[in-house]
Amino acid sequence: TVDLVVRGGTVVDGTGAPAFVGDVAVAGGIVFAVGPNLDVVGIEEYDARGLIVTPGWIDCHTHFDAQITWDPYLTPSTANGVTTCIFGNCGIGFAPCQPERREFLAALIEAVEDLPGPVITQGMVWDWETFEEYLDSVARRELACDVALMVGHAAVRTWVMGKRARASDRPGGAAADPVKPEEIEAMAALVQDAVAAGALGFSTS
Numbered sequence: 001t002v003d004l005v006v007r008g009g010t011v012v013d014g015t016g017a018p019a020f021v022g023d024v025a026v027a028g029g030i031v032f033a034v035g036p037n038l039d040v041v042g043i044e045e046y047d048a049r050g051l052i053v054t055p056g057w058i059d060c061h062t063h064f065d066a067q068i069t070w071d072p073y074l075t076p077s078t079a080n081g082v083t084t085c086i087f088g089n090c091g092i093g094f095a096p097c098q099p100e101r102r103e104f105l106a107a108l109i110e111a112v113e114d115l116p117g118p119v120i121t122q123g124m125v126w127d128w129e130t131f132e133e134y135l136d137s138v139a140r141r142e143l144a145c146d147v148a149l150m151v152g153h154a155a156v157r158t159w160v161m162g163k164r165a166r167a168s169d170r171p172g173g174a175a176a177d178p179v180k181p182e183e184i185e186a187m188a189a190l191v192q193d194a195v196a197a198g199a200l201g202f203s204t205s
Contacts, residue, residue, distance in 0.1 A: 008022075065109075092152045097155055
């Protein structure tokens, strides 16, 4: 006896092998067996005839960094079969972030991603400052899929440089107000801390 048997679906297993009609048995949250007409009984059985059965999809480029705080379904990804979402892409993210710099970071991300500032500032539940605290915040949420997070350049730069983080966006800004060596070191340390805490990596654009 296993926990679940998905029966009679068209199995596309992701290996490149031809699709076939078969069953998938799951025990303890792990795929136990795959094949035609499995001789095993499930505590729960699902009739998948006429449906396609595949491994979960990984959505490797999302921007749910704000949405995750109010939408546990990460719409529309999970409705389309996604079981893992990766965000923090394109240098965008909301951690690390000091409370006094939230509005600035929200405005910066609004300009890049066209996500309305009020949606961020009024819709988000900010219960973190550091990236590690952000990971803890995400871990407390009951989500419809797994997630992996990258630490974004925008947040790291804003944490260290404040409003000067946007200096290079203006003509001649980078030359007129260059990033100081000690600021680069501080940003590198933040990234190291984030990766040590569990960040998938560092993103920029």
